[in-house]
Amino acid sequence: MSGRPEEGLYGNVESQSSNVSQGGRRRTRSDFEGDTDYSSTTRRRLEGIRRPQWTMSSTVEDILLEGSTNRANTKLNDFLRSNLGEEWVVKRNGNVTMGNFVQNPETFIKKKGLLHTIKTSPSYQVLEAINKLHHEGVYFLWQWREYEGRDTLTPLASGKLNGLLAEIQKEERREADERAKREEEN
Structure with a gap:
């Protein structure tokens, strides 16, 4: 590893393209896939391919x-199977949706150990955070920015939202600086 930050993110571009069969002929690598540094614009474009473009309206x-x-439309037993395993499936109330379950889980699960295991799973904590935010009237990232109850969510949910908010605000500042610089040059 060269230590370049983009190598970890994009280092697989070369290996993916060099092994792809093209109907009996090998595709040649472009300069882009070589051992050159990527410009910041190219990196941002590639990052956009790999993840959604979040905005304050997301x-x-x-x-x-x-x-x-x-x-939220997933059934409780499907959730348990996919997150905890087949042995955690419940006989009673297994067809309740997770959207309903998260509103009052104690109604559907009486075993404290199972309930604790479900509630501490990251997948459940995300659903619980969504339910809480919707109950508090927070639907969009711009509303999260102004929400005073941020510290009431799990670190997983608040960390994800705070991190994205900071990233978007940083990008907005960068774009504003670039606009100001262009206007100054004209």
Whole structure:
């Protein structure tokens, strides 16, 4: 490893392209895939390919679920299977949706050990945070910025939202600085 920050993110570009069969002929590598440093513009473009472009108008639900399908409609037993394993499936109330379950889990699960295991799983904590934020009227990232109850969420959820908020604000400042610089030059 050369220690370049982009190597960890983009170092697989070369290996992916050099092994792809193109109907009996090998595709040649472009200069882009070589051992050169990428410009910051190219890096930002590539990063945008790998993850959604979040904005202040992005929903907290989409951000916390990382753009995946709505897990709130997942049945409790499907959630348990995918997050904890088959042995955790419950006989009673297993068909309740996670959206309903997260509102009052004690209604559906009586075993304290199982309930604790579910509540401490990161997947559940994300759903719980979404439920709490919606209950508090926070649906979008711009509302999160102004929300005074940030410290009431788990570190997982608040960390993800705070990190993204800081990233977007940093990008907005950078763009404003670039605009000011261009206006100054004209």
